[in-house]
Amino acid sequence: MSAAATPATGQDRLWSVDEHLQDILAAVRPLDPIELQLLDALGCVLVDDVTVPVSLPPFDNSSMDGYAVRVADVAGASEEFPAVLTVIGDVAAGAADPLRVGPGQAARIMTGAPLPPGAEAVVPVEWTDGGLGGGPVSGMRARSLAPEGASGEVRVHRPAEAGAHVRAKGSDVQAGELALAAGTVLGPPQIALLAAIGRGAVRVRPRPRVVVLSTGSELVQPDEELADGQIYDSNSFALTAAARDAGAIGYRVGAVADDADTLRSTIEDQLVRADLMVTTGGVSVGAYDVVKEALTAVGDPDEEGGGVEFRKLAMQPGKPQGFGSVGPARTPLLALPGNPVSSYVSFELFVRPVIRTMMGLEDVHRPRTRAVLQADKALTSPAGRRQFLRGRYADGTVTPVGGAGSHLIAALAQADALIVVPEDDTSVEPGAEVEVVLLG
Template sequence: APEGAGGAVRVHRPAEARAHVRARGSDVQAGDLALEAGTVLGPPQIGLLAAIGRGTVRVRPRPRVVVISTGSELVQPGEELGEGQIYDSNSFALAAAARDAGAIAYRVGAVTDDAETLRATIEDQLIRADLLVTTGGVSVGAYDVVKEALTADGQVDFRKLAMQPGKPQGFGTIGPEHIPLLALPGNPVSSYVSFELFVRPAIRALMGLDDLHRPRVRAVLAADKALTSPSGRRQFLRGTYDAESGTVTPVGGAGSHLIAALAHANALLVVPEEATSVEPGDELDVVLLG
């Protein structure tokens, strides 16, 4: 009956014992491990923490990654291209890759080929960086400013790795707080492959995750002809992986400038150092790119 009308409520069915009553501890009991250390906190996990009365928990913040591209020839997209200039694609791709890995990314586009300017730019960025990534200027040319700017204090080591693309690499720490720095090559494909292999695991480690690397699978090469690879170098070719058939098909060529091929790929084909060719139908390792 309406409230205040003085009526009565007649119940025709008895309420069974404990009907519509939640048992205490039926969700999480005292002494249970609610969430393991290293768990990424999404909406359900935050809801669970609130439900068990935890006002605060200790977490690792997202690492702040500063991406700096170098090269006097670089122009920002949207601006006019002059003679001998190209658009800066690396800083955009690597900043997006850092976000994809779970970081907060800051993009610093196209620092000119001058060691002092680069050094000053890096010093300015140290205040907001947990990890610094540079791209370009690490080979053995006249304008390898990253090398010039960073070898002076001796904390960054430059090497030639037995891989293709991505042979020239630099790694070390910078500044009074020893912020980790990874210096990647300047070719667009080289820089992205290097990011996936070296920078992404570093970001994931800073986040406290155990799962550092992209998943790898074995796949059968589906191609019209054999793939060739230089002896003594581990080659990473772009391809499309089909989980249903367990095959991988190469996309584009091996050139380190072929961004279009990379944009249409979802995997990297790994040709080992000792292999100089892979025949159609052969099995090889494949790195899945999300």
């Protein structure tokens, strides 16, 4: 589509929100996998099935602090008639050379320590006199303070079956089993399992690097002085934050003035660190909408897939939108409108799914639900446009905040939901059920 406006031949084509989203998602692919250290892979999607190389636990081990015994030696034991066993030493967790437990013997054993040869069960220390010759004890004295606990005699007050308080080798997971399937999102428990089977790094889809730049000669950096006709740049902050919130690595580029050459060279400079470029502003029908002007030249329109197409969507806010690719690597670029509410809503609807698709996630959209409209008066919406109003959602109801104006950023900051008014509806009465996009 040409950037230069010409006399209209009736109505320009309006694209639906769904058409635009489909076209975008059809053009975006998950990023190539990379190998990341476990903690860097948190929140990322596993690319390969991971099988278990070594059974968990890797060896029979004690689930309690106590004594490793032979079953026959403690058969019939009671507090009145305890089994008296000779303590041959300690088996601590990580012990390299475990003792051998013979008839009439016991080894003091710690949680996680390998069951020594000869032993068939563990009796918890609370079932014994702890080697002190008195009644039942509640624990062991620290080895460093009471080394004599590893020797002498112990009285066992209760019998134990074979395997009691023993975690059998492979009882958690067996070598060769599937640990995690490709496509799994790695949260803390999945990280735990990968570490437990000895995987220090995994192949995942990386977090996309998203470069956000706002355009507009009127934009001033926060904390600076406003001159006449100027406003503060908020879009680059909001969208960088939103990109990070969506799981991306967000880079914010300061606002670029409305000059096509400057914009073009800024974009070219940024491409090196971008898996996705997002611009705001300069996409409408004005004479200074330089994003349109600049972007047709960054991509090579002669080659398939290059260039950015600008469209009008049947949507409010967010009517003017651009999408395409730029640079030699055909880096995807979304050109969003410049009004703060328009750009934020556009981000939620179009950019967030792109980021999550690049991450390899299956669930790329914000959750939606239905809610009962709570309002003093009917909502109005232009015919033929899908409207996204800001609202607060609670317990199955949604209450509009602020009006429809795409500059109403204060109300946006009070919202946690978007109220969707379909294309065919020009009015929604209080008490009606509406579709709601949950932003939280």
